Amino acid sequence: MSVATEHRLAAKTGSEARVILGPSGNRIRVSEEAKRKKESFKKNQKPSRLVSATPCLVARNNLSVDSTCSSDSSSWGSSVTMVSSKRRVKPNGLRSVKIVPDGVESVVAGLVKRCDWITENSDPLYTAFHDEEWGVPVRDDRKLFELLVLSQALAEFTWPAILSKRDMFRTLFDDFDPSSVASFTEKKLLSLRLKCMVLLPDCIPELHVFTSIYSLQIQQEFGSFSNYCWSFVNHKPIRNGFRYARQVPVKTPKAETISKDLMHRGFRCVGPSVVYSFMQVAGLANDHLVTCFRYHECNNIVENDQKPRTEDIEV
Numbered sequence: 001m002s003v004a005t006e007h008r009l010a011a012k013t014g015s016e017a018r019v020i021l022g023p024s025g026n027r028i029r030v031s032e033e034a035k036r037k038k039e040s041f042k043k044n045q046k047p048s049r050l051v052s053a054t055p056c057l058v059a060r061n062n063l064s065v066d067s068t069c070s071s072d073s074s075s076w077g078s079s080v081t082m083v084s085s086k087r088r089v090k091p092n093g094l095r096s097v098k099i100v101p102d103g104v105e106s107v108v109a110g111l112v113k114r115c116d117w118i119t120e121n122s123d124p125l126y127t128a129f130h131d132e133e134w135g136v137p138v139r140d141d142r143k144l145f146e147l148l149v150l151s152q153a154l155a156e157f158t159w160p161a162i163l164s165k166r167d168m169f170r171t172l173f174d175d176f177d178p179s180s181v182a183s184f185t186e187k188k189l190l191s192l193r194l195k196c197m198v199l200l201p202d203c204i205p206e207l208h209v210f211t212s213i214y215s216l217q218i219q220q221e222f223g224s225f226s227n228y229c230w231s232f233v234n235h236k237p238i239r240n241g242f243r244y245a246r247q248v249p250v251k252t253p254k255a256e257t258i259s260k261d262l263m264h265r266g267f268r269c270v271g272p273s274v275v276y277s278f279m280q281v282a283g284l285a286n287d288h289l290v291t292c293f294r295y296h297e298c299n300n301i302v303e304n305d306q307k308p309r310t311e312d313i314e315v
Contacts (some may be wrong), residue, residue, distance in 0.1 A: 114292050142178065
């Protein structure tokens with residue numbers, strides 16, 4: 001062995017720990033001094049892998065760590081907002097965790113629960129009609145006449161289509177004034193037919209003229225068309241309280257009773273399904289689903305109307 005080789009071996013044994021091959025295989029046995037260095041290095045690294053128990057406790061109690069554990073957060077060199085007990089915390093920065101208070105459900109801002117047949121893709125006019133008119137108790141004769149005429153149009157149109165043509169209906173039928181419509185002459189009806197051929201192809205002017213005439217006769221008999229309509233439900237709306245759209249009927253025995261009476265009086269196009277649509281839109285029946293925000297609002301409107309007014313109370 002040369003002198004240079006001996007110098008290299010001496011330098012190697014002095015700088016590195018001596019290894020020994022054990023009987024069970026080529027397992028390196030490190031000297032006691034090397035083990036102590038390794039253990040001391042692990043001890044120095046332990047704080048970087050541990051998560052303070054206080055932030056986890058505070059996170060579970062829904063408190064802010066900034067105000068209660070400033071000493072712990074300062075040891076990491078950064079401000080701690082919220083800490084999840086299941087996340088590994090790194091010394092160079094902490095991830096904040098959003099905590100919802102107990103008993104509070106997460107709700108999307110501006111989200112309103114409506115009946116199932118109103119969706120995000122529904123026509124804005126139809127949505128506004130649902131939110132403001134449909135199911136609200138109506139006791140005004142002119143308004144009831146308008147809703148009955150629009151319900152009769154359901155034989156040919158859908159509600160969104162009818163609402164889009166509502167202004168045309170009002171123009172053609174003098175803002176749904178029964179007295180004015182009942183006095184239409186043959187010349188006026190001919191003009192209406194020509195306009196309806198262009199604007200409302202499936203509209204029958206004579207039908208609504210007859211509706212206005214017979215509604216005026218009911219006014220004379222019952223004092224108002226409203227009294228006649230509401231007498232079938234004892235002057236109180238029917239609250240069905242349906243939870244699912246599939247439970248809402250197309251017609252009911254009550255609608256069949258009203259339909260028979262209207263036909264007996266000369267009305268046309270007032271089948272049970274048309275009459276029940278009229279009952280729904282005029283508020284004679286509250287068919288908003290119980291999950292819809294309008295169900296309780298329509299019920300509250302009825303309760304407020306039934307409360308005696310201050311000026312009506314005798315002192």
